[in-house]
Amino acid sequence: MTMQTVALFFLASVAVGGLFWVFVYPILSGERKAEQRKAVVAQPASAARAVAARETQRLRRTSVEDTLKELEARQKRSFIPLNMRIAQAGLDISVRTFVLIAVTAGIILFCFLLITGAGFIVAAAMGFTASCGVPLWALGFLKKRRETQFIQHFPDAVDTIVRGIKAGLPLVDSMKIITAESPEPIKSEFRAILETQAIGIPLSEACMKLYERIPLPEANFFGIVVSIQQKAGGNLSEALGNLSKVLRDRKKMRAKIQAMSMEAKASAVIIAALPLCVMILVYLTTPKYISLLWTEPLGRMMLFGCVVWMSMGVLVMRKMINFDF
Secondary structure, eight states, X not given: OHHHHHHHHHHHHHHHHHXXXXXXXXXXXXXXXXXXXXXXXXXXXXXXXXXHHHHHHHHHHHHHHHHHHHHHHHHTOOOOOHHHHHHHTTOOOOHHHHHHHHHHHHHHHHHHHHHTTOOHHHHHHHHHIIIIIHHHHHXXXXXXXXXXXXXXXXXXHHHHHHHHHHTTOOHHHHHHHHHHHSOTTHHHHHXXXXXXXXXXXXXXXXXXXXXXHSOSHHHHHHHHHHHHHHHHOOOHHHXXXXXXXXXXXXXXXXXXXXXXXXXXXXXXXXXXXXXXXXXXXXXXXXXXXXXXXXHSHHHHHHHHHHHHHHHHHHHHHHHHHOOOO
16 A cells, blocks of 8 residues: 555655646746747748748749730731841842742743733733732742741750759850751851850840741740740759750640641542542543633633632631641
8 A cells, every 4th residue: 555655655746746847947947938029030031931932933933924915016026027037038148139039030920921922911910020029029038947946856956955064064155065066057047046145146136136037936946945044043943944845745746736637638629639630541542521611701700610619619728727826
């Protein structure tokens, strides 16, 4: 009985001592007041850090919004000057030289058709087409081919920049590697960026001018990433790495869309070429039967109507099978 009393007293003493240590000792020793003073001192620092973080986010968001507004205003320009079209086609000629070549080609064709007896109206129409329509079509064709080559090699160029930045090279030096090793038109476009930056224009603006020479979303994305990083800071290698992944995904998606639309394109080509093929076959078998289309006034009117309606059909089919991406 005595041992039980001693044990009970010991346990009660330990419990009371524990309660005293937990609740009374911090008050007597001043630890609670010290913790309160630390909390009061630390609170302004954490609040300052939170305010600084919010201010940084606000500045970054404002920079992104300003950049996007500037790009939107730039993209709303529908008229493209002739010198910019020539630059987008990759030609190293002046506007005066281009106009001189176009006018000379039109005059030569006009004189040739007039000498061969094609008639003044026909010769004038063909000469006008050769001087205005064909050169502009050639610029569009060269521009499209150049953009295709740019898209083909642009993700590799972005990966080269990412590897250079991760290796410790500045952005400008990484671009210099592209100008030495990448194929055209990547080489010439990045050389133009470096030349623009060398004359005093900021690198972000020089990269934004890439979209003016290569009017593609991929070039626009690159300019946006570099411009935002230059204004708001951040991990450039990570941002460009994400951009490279996006560019490769867009490239795969574009190839998939082209593969899926090839059947529709083949059908459109067959449908558009079928009337002309039938006309040629009928002319080879029975010329007198079909020659009424261009010998009689009513036949010429019908032939003109057929050309108009076929052209409208071809344009509608072209609109249906071309996908904007």
